[in-house]
Amino acid sequence: MFVVIVERQSIRMNFFILSSYQNIFLKQYFVLLGTLKKYLKKYFFSTSDKIFEMNEANNCQWRVARRPEGNVVNEDFEYREIDIPEIQDGEVLLKTLYLNLAPVMRMYMSGESAAGEQSLDIGDVIHGRGVAEIIESKHSDYKEGEIVQGQMGWQTYKASKMTDEEKFRKIPDMGAPYSLGLSLLGMTGLSAYFGYFSHGNPNRGETVVISGAAGGVGSTVVQFAKMLDCYVIGIAGGEEKCNFIESLGCDQSIDYKSGDIKNRIREAAPNGIDLYFDNVGGDILCACMENLAMNSRIVHCGSISEYLLDEPFGLKNYTNLRRTNSSLKGFFIYNHLHEIDSAEEQLVRWIKDEKIKSVEHIVDGFMSMPDGLAQLYDGSNHGVALCQVRHCRYSN
Missing domain, CATH: 3.90.180.10 (Medium-chain alcohol dehydrogenases, catalytic domain)
Incomplete structure (x- = not known):
């Protein structure tokens, strides 16, 4: 699907x-x-x-x-x-x-x-x-x-x-569609796969929070977490995106544009966050670090909220990692090159069994590439952003 x-x-x-x-x-x-x-x-x-x-x-x-x-x-x-x-x-x-x-x-x-x-x-x-x-x-x-x-x-x-x-x-x-080669079977799907399963070390039934949940990686991690019957809280910008991630399976959505995100996370996860999948960095990362459960894990995949800043963002509450015996870990997708074949085989099985969906935001035409890149920063896209350069048949 x-x-x-x-x-x-x-x-x-x-x-x-x-x-x-x-x-x-x-x-x-x-x-x-x-x-x-x-x-x-x-x-x-x-x-x-x-x-x-x-x-x-x-x-x-x-x-x-x-x-x-x-x-x-x-x-x-x-x-x-x-x-x-x-x-x-x-x-x-x-x-x-x-x-x-x-x-x-x-x-x-x-x-x-x-x-x-x-x-x-x-x-x-x-x-x-x-x-x-x-x-x-x-x-x-x-x-x-x-x-x-x-x-x-x-x-x-x-x-x-x-x-x-x-x-x-x-x-x-x-x-x-061939576009799967850049979405679920590309760096987007593989980043979600290795980030969540290899570095997140998820357990069934945990409380999982995902920022950038309407994006390409985030929307894929939402689906992975629901496969393990986790309680999934997705963070996105605006009512439309929140409705969208709930349609993917989020048990609760949080609109970061509505303010007071730290307390809203606390209300959504009263027992704390077991696993936070971070796609945005910045203030949302800080808010999640204020609401960690004991022995929780943070997987740092992206920091789009920081890319336009003149100065690097500094965490002020990193000592919460020690207080809760938690970890924060980044990862590099190319360290998993030897595992890509097996990951791809698993993703293909899930796709065929309709356990995961490819969420793609497609702009039409090569001349639209600059505008398509700009849209990533104004928050108007859902899923992985692609440009369809040529109209083509599906794979056989």
């Missing part, structure tokens, strides 16, 4: 960075195209968007134009078209179908390294995982038509030697 939330976004043509007379001409050109687009849609036909789709004859890319300040804006991105690469012996040519959108991408653009990826310089193609079809192969281990997921970057084609550093994996054939 799949829950797919699709957001159709208008393609905006003001993402170009103007650094020369040629680019000034391009700006005026796209202003005229935008006006023409509106005219055609209003007076002739509603499919005129097809005129403005990415150029299939070239490799379209999004690159870093400047370092972001605060949330990303259009001027932080440079759109570029180059020739589709020609492959050499031992390489494959990949055509992008889906791209992942994750908060860590802003960190790369800001000049930071994280999650096993190097920082980006101005002009670099933005890092990102993708699902792609092999459309040409000179590699003995891969053939045309196979679907893989791995480090594609924000581009529509890639020539690859399929090295370990690129972390490409074939997507299992299970009659499901």
